[in-house]
Amino acid sequence: MERITIRFKVNGEDATVAVEPHWNLLRVLREELELTGAKEGCGAGECGACTVLVNGRAVNACLYPAVEADGAEVTTVEGLAGPGGELHPIQRAFVEKGAVQCGFCTPGMVLSAKALLDRMPLPSEEEIRTALAGNLCRCTGYAQIIEAVQAAAEELSR
Amino acid sequence: MSATAVVGKAIPKVDGAEKVTGRTVYIHDLKIPGMLYGKIKYSDRVSARIVSIDTSEAEKVPGVKAVITAYNTPEIRFGFLKDNTALKKDRVRQYRDEIAAVAATTPEAAEEAVRKIRVEYEDLPAVFDPDEALKPDAPRVHQTDARGKPLKDNRLRLPWRVEAGDVKAGEEASAFVAEGEYEVGWVTHCCLGTSGCIASFDPHGNLTMYSNTQIPSLARTDYMEALKAMGLRGRVRVVNAAIGGGFGSKLDTYAHEYIAILLAHRTGRPVKIVFDREEEFFATSPRQPVKVRVRQGCDAEGRLTFREISMVLDNGAYTSWGATTPTVMMMPATSLYRVPNVRFEATCVYTNNTYCQAMRGYGTPQVTFAIECNLDELAEKVGLDPLEMRLRNANEPGEITPQGFKVTTCGHRECIEEVAKRLDWKNKRGRAGQRGAKRRGVGMACLMHVGGGAKIYRSDGCGTLIKVDDFGNVDVFSGSMDIGQGLDTVLRQIVAETLGVGIERVNVIVGDTDVCPWDVGVHASRSTFIAGNSALNAARMVRDQILEFSGQMLEAPPEILALENGQVVCREDPSKNLPLAKVLRRAHFAKIGNTMFMAAHFYEPDTDMLEGEFKGNYSCTYAWGCHGVEVEVDTATGHVEIVKYVAAHDVGRAINPMLLRGQVQGAVMMGIGYALSEEMIFEQGRLRNPNFRDYKILTAKDAVKVEPVIVETEDPAGPFGAKGIGEPGLVPSAPAIANAIYDAVGVRLNRLPLKPERVLRALKEREAPSGPCGALQREG
Incomplete structure (x- = not known):
C-alpha cells in the first residue's frame, strides 16, 4: 500500500x-x-x-x-513532565491522592484532565466528572481521581 | 496500637510516578527482537463436530510463519479438572473454543490468515440452562472425563457440601422461616489492560513466558506440564510485565498462553498474543453465575436457628476456578452471623456456555446477595428492624463457627453500628408518606471474608528474600505480585518499619520466578497478610542479624539495641549510636565480620485445607464489614440513584490508609456495577455485548463517593495487625442496594442486575400481578 x-x-x-x-x-x-x-x-x-x-x-x-x-x-x-523529569502538577496530584492503581487508564485520564484544566482552570466537580466520563477506570472507583484533578486545578490556579 | 514511623501512613504508591508518566511497561508495550504476532481462530459454532479444517489459504498469506491446529500439535490439557485443551480436536463445546492459531510477522497478517481458515462443522445439540442440563435426556457436553472415563451426565463430580448442627431440629425450633430463590448472572472483570503473553524459547529449549499473571509460581508449574506434554525438558521462567488489572481474571492459565507456547516452539521465535477488547470479553472467563435457594429461620426474638442453602452453578463447557467458588461461598453460608445449624450444597453443571473463573470475592458476592436479601425478608416476618436483626445475630470475637472457623478479632457489630449511625438509619428507614415519583429508602448488608489467607490450595504460603547492601539499601524479593493494589508499597512500608530505614531505601522485586521465591498467587485478599507476614519475618531475621553484630561492635547486649532512622540505636546509651551504613560496611569488610546481611523466610499460615466434611479453619483471621446505602428510586422509570453509601470494614489495621481507601472505593464501584448495570448477555451461548458500549461499567459520571469507615481491631496474626481488604468491598453492595430498594418502593428483586426495566416491571407487576407485565418479568 x-x-x-x-x-x-x-x-x-x-x-x-x-x-x-x-x-x-x-x-x-x-x-x-x-x-x-x-x-x-x-x-x-x-x-x-x-x-x-x-x-x-x-x-x-x-x-x-x-x-x-x-x-x-x-x-x-x-x-507532560518538565525537562528535569519533574512531574506536571496533574501527574503529581494523581500520585499523591492515590488516583493510580493498575495505571493502565492513567495516561489517558491525566490527558483528559489536562485538556479540561487548560480550558477551564477551576472546574466544578460535575464538570470534572463529565470531562472524565470517556475514560474508564476499573480499579479506583474514580473518587481519588476526581480529588486529584481538583487538587491539581487549585495548584495550577494559584 | 504500637507507634510506627511508616506503617499506618498514607504513603503514595511507589510506582505512581512511572505510571503517570507513561513509562510503565505492560505486556502490550513489550517487544522482543524477532517477535511474531499470534492470533486465534475461534469456533463459529457453539456445539459441533469438527469435520475438517482447511488452513491452506491461511498459510499462503505473506508473513505467516506457522498455522497450528490440534491435528498438527501435541495435546496440552489444562484447567482444574484438565477437561480443556489448548486447541480443540474433533469437537467444539462453546463459541470461544480455539480451533487454530497463526503466527505471523505482523498483527495484520495474522488476522488475515485467521480469516482465511475454513472449518467445516456438523452441528450437535447444545444446552444452555443448567437446570435443563441436569435432566437425564439433556445433550451431553462431555462424554468422558480427562482420563477417558465415561461420564453419566452433565453434573461435575465435585463434593461441595457441608453440614453442621441439626438443620431439621433448628427448623422445628423456628418461630419464623424465610425462603427465597436468587439468581445472579455473568459479569466480567473488565481489566483495562487486556490479557496477553509472549512465549520465547532459548536454544536449549528453556521457555520464558512474559506474562501478566496473578499466579507466577502456579503458572510456571502449568507451563512446565505443557512442556512435558510437548515432549520437552526445558526449564520455565515466568517474567511479569506490569498488570493492567487483575480482579481474579489472571488466576488461571488460559488456552491462549499454551497456544503462544506451541507457536513459539513451532517457529523458533518469540510469539506474542494479546487480546483485543472483544476477545477479552468473550474469551476470558467471567464470574460464576449461580441460582441460589435459601431457607433460614429464627426464634420469636429473631435469633437465627438454621440456614440451608442449595445452589446450581452454570460451569460452562470446561472447568476453571469458577467451579471451586463453593468452597468459599460456604464461609458466609455457614458463618455469617451466628447460626447454629447449617447446610450448604452446590452443584456445578456443564453447559455450552462460556466457562467461569475467579472474580473478586470468589463466590461470596453471589451467596451474600441471597443470604442478606433473605435475612431482610426474615426480619420482616419477625417484625424486626433489619438493623436490630443484624445486631442480634452479629458475629463475636472468640467464637468458633459451625464450620469450624476460629473467629479471633471481629468488628462485625461495630461495623453495623457505624453504618446505622452514619446513614441516620433510625430516621431514614421506613419513611412513611413519601409522595411523588421519586422515593427514598435505606438498606444494609454485611459481609464476612477471609482476612488472613485462605488455604484452598495445599499451600497458602509465600516466600521472601531480603538482602542489604553496604549503604543501607534493602532489596526485597517477594513471591507475591503487585496488580495495582499496591503490594510493593505495602511491603516497603513493612520492611522499612522493621529495619528502621526510610521507605526510599527499600526496593521490592516481584514477578520473576527465576529470582523470586514461591507464592500461591494474588488472590483471596491474602497478599498484605501472607506476603506481608513473610516479608515481616524475613525483615526481623535481618534486623536480628544486624543487632547481634552491632552488639559485638558496641559491646552491648542486642536486647538494648534497635534500628531507627537509619541508625543502630542504643537505648541505654545514645552516645553509642552508630549509622546503620557504618555497621553494614564493618560487617562486610572487617575481620570480625566478613558477612553481609540477608535472610529468607517462607511463611505458611497455620490453617487447614478443607476436604471431606469441609470443616476446619482455613484462614488465620476473618474480615468483617457492613455496607449501608440510601437510594432514590424513580417509580416512573425504574432508575435507582445512590444517594449515600457507607462502607464499614474491619481491616485489622490500615497499613496504608490511602491505598486501603482505594481498595474499598474501587471495590464498591465494582459492586454497584454488579448490582445495577453490569450483565453479560448470552444468547444460545453467544455473547451479545462484548464491548464497553453495551456492557456497562460505571464511569466517572456515575461515581459514588463512598464514605469508608475503617474499624481497626488489630489482629494479632496480621502484619502490624492488618487483615486482607482486596475483595470485601464489593461483597455486600448488591444486597444492600436491593434491601434499600425494598425500603423505598416495597418490591423485592431477586435477580441481578437491578436494571431500571426490572425495577419498573416489578413495580407494575405489584400493581397488576396477573397482567402482561407479569409474563414479561419471567422472560426478562
Missing part, C-alpha cells in the same frame, strides 16, 4: 512518519514513534485509555486517522 508522509509535532518535537492511509494516530505513536504511554484498551473509542491531545483537544487516538494529524501539535503523556 502506498504510504503518505505526515509531518507533525509530538511533545514539541518535529516528527515525520510515512503512514498507511488506514492507520490511526495511536498506531503511529505506539509503533512508529515508540511512545507507548497511550494505551489501547478497546480500539473503539469506548475506554479512553488512548487519549492524547491534538491541538490541545483530548481525542481517542485509536479512532483518530493518522493522516489527520498532519500539521497538528500532539501531546502525549510522555510530554
Whole structure:
C-alpha cells in the first residue's frame, strides 16, 4: 500500500512518519514513534485509555486517522513532565491522592484532565466528572481521581 | 496500637510516578527482537463436530510463519479438572473454543490468515440452562472425563457440601422461616489492560513466558506440564510485565498462553498474543453465575436457628476456578452471623456456555446477595428492624463457627453500628408518606471474608528474600505480585518499619520466578497478610542479624539495641549510636565480620485445607464489614440513584490508609456495577455485548463517593495487625442496594442486575400481578 508522509509535532518535537492511509494516530505513536504511554484498551473509542491531545483537544487516538494529524501539535503523556523529569502538577496530584492503581487508564485520564484544566482552570466537580466520563477506570472507583484533578486545578490556579 | 514511623501512613504508591508518566511497561508495550504476532481462530459454532479444517489459504498469506491446529500439535490439557485443551480436536463445546492459531510477522497478517481458515462443522445439540442440563435426556457436553472415563451426565463430580448442627431440629425450633430463590448472572472483570503473553524459547529449549499473571509460581508449574506434554525438558521462567488489572481474571492459565507456547516452539521465535477488547470479553472467563435457594429461620426474638442453602452453578463447557467458588461461598453460608445449624450444597453443571473463573470475592458476592436479601425478608416476618436483626445475630470475637472457623478479632457489630449511625438509619428507614415519583429508602448488608489467607490450595504460603547492601539499601524479593493494589508499597512500608530505614531505601522485586521465591498467587485478599507476614519475618531475621553484630561492635547486649532512622540505636546509651551504613560496611569488610546481611523466610499460615466434611479453619483471621446505602428510586422509570453509601470494614489495621481507601472505593464501584448495570448477555451461548458500549461499567459520571469507615481491631496474626481488604468491598453492595430498594418502593428483586426495566416491571407487576407485565418479568 502506498504510504503518505505526515509531518507533525509530538511533545514539541518535529516528527515525520510515512503512514498507511488506514492507520490511526495511536498506531503511529505506539509503533512508529515508540511512545507507548497511550494505551489501547478497546480500539473503539469506548475506554479512553488512548487519549492524547491534538491541538490541545483530548481525542481517542485509536479512532483518530493518522493522516489527520498532519500539521497538528500532539501531546502525549510522555510530554507532560518538565525537562528535569519533574512531574506536571496533574501527574503529581494523581500520585499523591492515590488516583493510580493498575495505571493502565492513567495516561489517558491525566490527558483528559489536562485538556479540561487548560480550558477551564477551576472546574466544578460535575464538570470534572463529565470531562472524565470517556475514560474508564476499573480499579479506583474514580473518587481519588476526581480529588486529584481538583487538587491539581487549585495548584495550577494559584 | 504500637507507634510506627511508616506503617499506618498514607504513603503514595511507589510506582505512581512511572505510571503517570507513561513509562510503565505492560505486556502490550513489550517487544522482543524477532517477535511474531499470534492470533486465534475461534469456533463459529457453539456445539459441533469438527469435520475438517482447511488452513491452506491461511498459510499462503505473506508473513505467516506457522498455522497450528490440534491435528498438527501435541495435546496440552489444562484447567482444574484438565477437561480443556489448548486447541480443540474433533469437537467444539462453546463459541470461544480455539480451533487454530497463526503466527505471523505482523498483527495484520495474522488476522488475515485467521480469516482465511475454513472449518467445516456438523452441528450437535447444545444446552444452555443448567437446570435443563441436569435432566437425564439433556445433550451431553462431555462424554468422558480427562482420563477417558465415561461420564453419566452433565453434573461435575465435585463434593461441595457441608453440614453442621441439626438443620431439621433448628427448623422445628423456628418461630419464623424465610425462603427465597436468587439468581445472579455473568459479569466480567473488565481489566483495562487486556490479557496477553509472549512465549520465547532459548536454544536449549528453556521457555520464558512474559506474562501478566496473578499466579507466577502456579503458572510456571502449568507451563512446565505443557512442556512435558510437548515432549520437552526445558526449564520455565515466568517474567511479569506490569498488570493492567487483575480482579481474579489472571488466576488461571488460559488456552491462549499454551497456544503462544506451541507457536513459539513451532517457529523458533518469540510469539506474542494479546487480546483485543472483544476477545477479552468473550474469551476470558467471567464470574460464576449461580441460582441460589435459601431457607433460614429464627426464634420469636429473631435469633437465627438454621440456614440451608442449595445452589446450581452454570460451569460452562470446561472447568476453571469458577467451579471451586463453593468452597468459599460456604464461609458466609455457614458463618455469617451466628447460626447454629447449617447446610450448604452446590452443584456445578456443564453447559455450552462460556466457562467461569475467579472474580473478586470468589463466590461470596453471589451467596451474600441471597443470604442478606433473605435475612431482610426474615426480619420482616419477625417484625424486626433489619438493623436490630443484624445486631442480634452479629458475629463475636472468640467464637468458633459451625464450620469450624476460629473467629479471633471481629468488628462485625461495630461495623453495623457505624453504618446505622452514619446513614441516620433510625430516621431514614421506613419513611412513611413519601409522595411523588421519586422515593427514598435505606438498606444494609454485611459481609464476612477471609482476612488472613485462605488455604484452598495445599499451600497458602509465600516466600521472601531480603538482602542489604553496604549503604543501607534493602532489596526485597517477594513471591507475591503487585496488580495495582499496591503490594510493593505495602511491603516497603513493612520492611522499612522493621529495619528502621526510610521507605526510599527499600526496593521490592516481584514477578520473576527465576529470582523470586514461591507464592500461591494474588488472590483471596491474602497478599498484605501472607506476603506481608513473610516479608515481616524475613525483615526481623535481618534486623536480628544486624543487632547481634552491632552488639559485638558496641559491646552491648542486642536486647538494648534497635534500628531507627537509619541508625543502630542504643537505648541505654545514645552516645553509642552508630549509622546503620557504618555497621553494614564493618560487617562486610572487617575481620570480625566478613558477612553481609540477608535472610529468607517462607511463611505458611497455620490453617487447614478443607476436604471431606469441609470443616476446619482455613484462614488465620476473618474480615468483617457492613455496607449501608440510601437510594432514590424513580417509580416512573425504574432508575435507582445512590444517594449515600457507607462502607464499614474491619481491616485489622490500615497499613496504608490511602491505598486501603482505594481498595474499598474501587471495590464498591465494582459492586454497584454488579448490582445495577453490569450483565453479560448470552444468547444460545453467544455473547451479545462484548464491548464497553453495551456492557456497562460505571464511569466517572456515575461515581459514588463512598464514605469508608475503617474499624481497626488489630489482629494479632496480621502484619502490624492488618487483615486482607482486596475483595470485601464489593461483597455486600448488591444486597444492600436491593434491601434499600425494598425500603423505598416495597418490591423485592431477586435477580441481578437491578436494571431500571426490572425495577419498573416489578413495580407494575405489584400493581397488576396477573397482567402482561407479569409474563414479561419471567422472560426478562
